Amino acid sequence: MNLDDIRTHISRLDRELLTLLAKRKTLSLDVARAKLENPRPIRDQEREQALLVELVNQGRQLGLDAHYVTRIYHTIIEDSVLAQQALLQDLLNPQDKAPAISVAFLGLKGSYSNLAARKYLSRFQAGIVEHNCETFQQIIDTVESGQAQYGVLPIENTSSGSINDVFDLMQHTSLSIVGELTQPIEHCLLVAVDTDVSRLKTLYTHPQVYQQCSQYLKTLPGVKVEFCAASSNAMELVASLRRPDVGAMGSADGGELHGLKPLVQGLANQKQNMTRFIVVARKPIEVAEQIPARTSFIMSTGQQSGALVEALLVLRSHGITMSKLESRPIIGNPWEEMFYVDVAANVNSPEMQSALKELGRITRFIKVLGCYPSAEVAPTRIPARALNQPHPRRDEKAQPRYSRDYKQSGTRLQVGRFYLGGDDALLMARLAQWPGEQQLQEYARRLKEAGGQVLAAPCFDNGDLALGVERLQQLRNIAARFDLAAMTRVRQPEELNRAAESIDLLHIAAEEARHSDLLTAAGRSTRPVLLEQPGDADGWLAAAEAILGEGNQQVALLDGQGLGVSQLLDLQQHTHLPLVSLLAGDAVLLPALGHALRAAGVQGFCLELDGREEGDALAPLQQLAERLYQD
Numbered sequence: 087m088n089l090d091d092i093r094t095h096i097s098r099l100d101r102e103l104l105t106l107l108a109k110r111k112t113l114s115l116d117v118a119r120a121k122l123e124n125p126r127p128i129r130d131q132e133r134e135q136a137l138l139v140e141l142v143n144q145g146r147q148l149g150l151d152a153h154y155v156t157r158i159y160h161t162i163i164e165d166s167v168l169a170q171q172a173l174l175q176d177l178l179n180p181q182d183k184a185p186a187i188s189v190a191f192l193g194l195k196g197s198y199s200n201l202a203a204r205k206y207l208s209r210f211q212a213g214i215v216e217h218n219c220e221t222f223q224q225i226i227d228t229v230e231s232g233q234a235q236y237g238v239l240p241i242e243n244t245s246s247g248s249i250n251d252v253f254d255l256m257q258h259t260s261l262s263i264v265g266e267l268t269q270p271i272e273h274c275l276l277v278a279v280d281t282d283v284s285r286l287k288t289l290y291t292h293p294q295v296y297q298q299c300s301q302y303l304k305t306l307p308g309v310k311v312e313f314c315a316a317s318s319n320a321m322e323l324v325a326s327l328r329r330p331d332v333g334a335m336g337s338a339d340g341g342e343l344h345g346l347k348p349l350v351q352g353l354a355n356q357k358q359n360m361t362r363f364i365v366v367a368r369k370p371i372e373v374a375e376q377i378p379a380r381t382s383f384i385m386s387t388g389q390q391s392g393a394l395v396e397a398l399l400v401l402r403s404h405g406i407t408m409s410k411l412e413s414r415p416i417i418g419n420p421w422e423e424m425f426y427v428d429v430a431a432n433v434n435s436p437e438m439q440s441a442l443k444e445l446g447r448i449t450r451f452i453k454v455l456g457c458y459p460s461a462e463v464a465p466t467r468i469p470a471r472a473l474n475q476p477h478p479r480r481d482e483k484a485q486p487r488y489s490r491d492y493k494q495s496g497t498r499l500q501v502g503r504f505y506l507g508g509d510d511a512l513l514m515a516r517l518a519q520w521p522g523e524q525q526l527q528e529y530a531r532r533l534k535e536a537g538g539q540v541l542a543a544p545c546f547d548n549g550d551l552a553l554g555v556e557r558l559q560q561l562r563n564i565a566a567r568f569d570l571a572a573m574t575r576v577r578q579p580e581e582l583n584r585a586a587e588s589i590d591l592l593h594i595a596a597e598e599a600r601h602s603d604l605l606t607a608a609g610r611s612t613r614p615v616l617l618e619q620p621g622d623a624d625g626w627l628a629a630a631e632a633i634l635g636e637g638n639q640q641v642a643l644l645d646g647q648g649l650g651v652s653q654l655l656d657l658q659q660h661t662h663l664p665l666v667s668l669l670a671g672d673a674v675l676l677p678a679l680g681h682a683l684r685a686a687g688v689q690g691f692c693l694e695l696d697g698r699e700e701g702d703a704l705a706p707l708q709q710l711a712e713r714l715y716q717d
């Protein structure tokens with residue numbers, strides 16, 4: 087077969103795959119109807135688990151990797167669940183059959199909000215009338231006045247955090263949240279005519295996009311940046327200029343709507359950049375019992391100490407999980423705050439009704455903003471043993487993946503924009519306790535000055551997931567501000583998954599290095615992992631193997647036990663994984679110790695700071711950096 091023949095063959099197979107997927111989707115909607123007649127939850131994770139295990143095993147026999155099969159089926163099942171939910175919601179909240187649905191959003195054709203609005207409304211299979219708005223307030227006004235049925239508003243972004251103006255507006259509107267969706271933000275450099283980067287003189291962009299792509303923009307020092315009100319304005323301008331020396335920054339899909347082509351893709355500093363949008367309408371909707379629902383509400387508690395904790399305990403005592411907690415000052419009342427809370431519950435459920443009643447008694451203000459189907463379909467995990475069965479592929483060697491027999495050359499990890507295992511040693515500072523935002527910023531500034539690259543702080547050290555997630559955002563933002571990478575310790579899969587959304591390096595400490603669920607989650611993540619020695623070298627390598635075996639090849643070893651030079655050399659003969667040494671103890675000796683370990687092949691150093699150091703805590707790292715630089 088020549089290349090064209092092979093491609094024809096592939097295209098035919100792809101068509102068949104699509105036909106089968108469409109057939110599967112029809113069947114999954116039949117399941118939803120059956121579940122409506124005979125009420126059962128849409129999501130059935132036991133069934134999903136059995137299905138995934140069977141598919142992984144069948145895939146194996148066909149020579150397909152378990153990780154690959156699970157990834158594909160997570161996507162298929164996610165679509166199946168969302169389609170079933172949409173069907174049930176339509177049946178429960180019938181819409182007048184209108185030929186078109188109107189929606190208000192920020193920006194022009196091609197803005198991220200426009201793409202999100204189109205994605206959300208695609209489920210209604212009706213025409214769309216679009217209202218381009220210049221401000222969030224205008225979106226609210228357009229829906230409140232009935233000119234548009236829906237409004238789409240961005241509420242939080244994985245790299246720039248919460249969009250506070252939207253929270254503030256939600257407090258004063260009569261509109262309800264009726265839906266949510268998450269839109270990947272993929273910034274590209276867009277051009278109207280054939281050109282190349284070296285010919286560009288001016289780039290048009292929105293300030294937030296500029297901020298999110300700052301690292302790429304540093305590589306274009308001669309290019310002038312002009313700010314526009316929205317990226318869609320930038321695209322419109324570049325499309326009208328049609329010149330080889332101008333470009334816009336925005337999404338490839340948005341650019342296509344203006345006839346622009348992507349010249350460079352993946353410009354964002356942070357590769358996983360997503361925005362969560364909420365959809366608002368004049369009337370609240372009901373969410374079918376069978377569907378996982380989210381309820382958003384705002385409340386203000388009194389100023390007395392412990393008032394917020396008391397309110398949160400009400401949720402906990404009703405078994406209600408909180409997925410977001412955000413505080414905003416109340417204008418004109420400088421000592422009080424409004425809290426925005428998202429919970430995983432249906433507002434009509436008995437638990438939520440009872441919790442709301444109780445909260446009503448202890449808060450000063452409480453208002454439900456809406457209840458809507460959760461767009462998050464958490465992938466069903468399959469038991470590690472189902473994935474860990476030996477792969478029957480004949481060409482696979484039996485050597486452990488961490489070993490030099492398996493891979494000769496040393497592994498290089500990408501940590502943010504830095505490397506571990508490259509030419510230069512990676513220098514990190516790890517705080518033993520969460521220091522508070524101000525002080526974290528101060529550590530970051532000093533670490534940067536000292537020549538370090540990775541700032542580590544324990545976001546989850548007080549056991550509260552929601553607080554941990556807030557801290558992740560602070561850590562990430564502060565690290566980014568000082569051009570550092572960020573690391574945090576994760577102790578359970580849930581923490582790991584949340585941290586992996588935004589943090590550059592995941593730290594598994596000695597105490598957790600034998601937790602198989604955590605190792606499995608780390609292996610399924612695409613973030614690099616720093617695995618601390620749990621006390622014995624064999625257990626350490628076995629833990630590394632568990633991660634590598636799941637798919638994640640970005641693993642480094644952190645020695646916190648003070649292995650000597652000869653043990654380190656021995657270890658390096660054994661494994662291609664990069665080694666990091668923990669620097670703790672007498673500050674005066676640390677630079678010399680680090681220097682010797684570097685000579686023995688250690689690729690990274692982590693200075694432990696417990697906050698009790700006297701004088702400049704980062705001085706040993708700076709001295710080590712200077713010595714290594716002189717070499």
Ligand SMILES: O=C(O)C(=O)C[C@]1(C(=O)O)C=C[C@@H](O)C=C1
Pocket residue numbers: 114117118128129130131133134137162163166167170
């Ligand atoms: O089998 C079901 O109950 C379905 O709803 C179908 C399906 C699937 O697409 O395979 C989807 C959602 C459930 O969580 C389990 C499986």
